[in-house]
Amino acid sequence: LTMFVLRAKAKLRNATDEPRYGAILGLGGAAAASVLRACAGALPEAPYAKVDGESGTVIRLADAFGHPRYLWLTTPDTAIEALPRLRAALALGGNAAWRLASIHAGVPQITQPTQEQFVPQMVNYELLGGVNFKKGCYPGQEIVARSQYLGKLKRRMVLATLADAAARAGDEVYSVADPDQPSGMIVDAAPNGTGGADVLVEIKLAALEGDVRHGGAGGTKLDFLPLPYPIDAAADA
Structure with missing residues (x-):
């Protein structure tokens, strides 16, 4: 990606092994905002905005099926602790379900x-x-x-x-x-x-x-x- 950082005050680093980004959870649907707020705190109000907090970083993505979607970047321990609450409020989906939501959001993924x-x-x-x-x-x-x-x-x-x-x-x-x-x-x-x-x-x-x-x-x-x-x-x- 560094080839695209041209004359910009931007720095890229590989954060794969940083503990605070050790778990990435995607959430969407009618109950996503309320349950994520209970787990992570404040949420971004607009698509492609983010909020940093003690429980990690929450990024709001483009809405799909009339409801907001979020990425929650947090530690593995925090994610494990939150899973029972998330599972009680949201249906567990896989990569295909997440891709289907992105398709209905009208967001292309180039492969x-x-x-x-x-x-x-x-x-x-x-x-x-x-x-x-x-x-x-x-x-x-x-x-x-x-x-x-x-x-x-x-x-x-x-x-x-x-x-x-x-x-x-x-x-x-x-x-x-x-x-x-x-x-x-x-x-x-x-x-x-x-x-x-x-x-x-x-x-x-x-x-x-x-x-x-x-x-x-x-x-x-x-x-x-x-x-x-x-x-x-x-x-x-």
């Missing part, structure tokens, strides 16, 4: 199959506060700025569901009206508990009004769902 496939605007990073166009210096900045100020965005990331649990990041999607070339790519996918998958898919905006399929024009149909933030106005930027 090996999707590296170097998108500019930030294609996956809505500027809508999430992930790009600052007034400061900073990073590889590809000129292309990103040109897309923002000089062109009309023709591609965006949207939320969809499909009856195919095998959908994976990097899979291409196709418009039935234009079956010879892909209309987009799945950015992230997770099982949705009903035998299918919910996905974030980067796609041509023109294809959203039509029939879009996974893997080819004869594949499983994608049904589009609303994101928790608007993309319509930004698409004309």
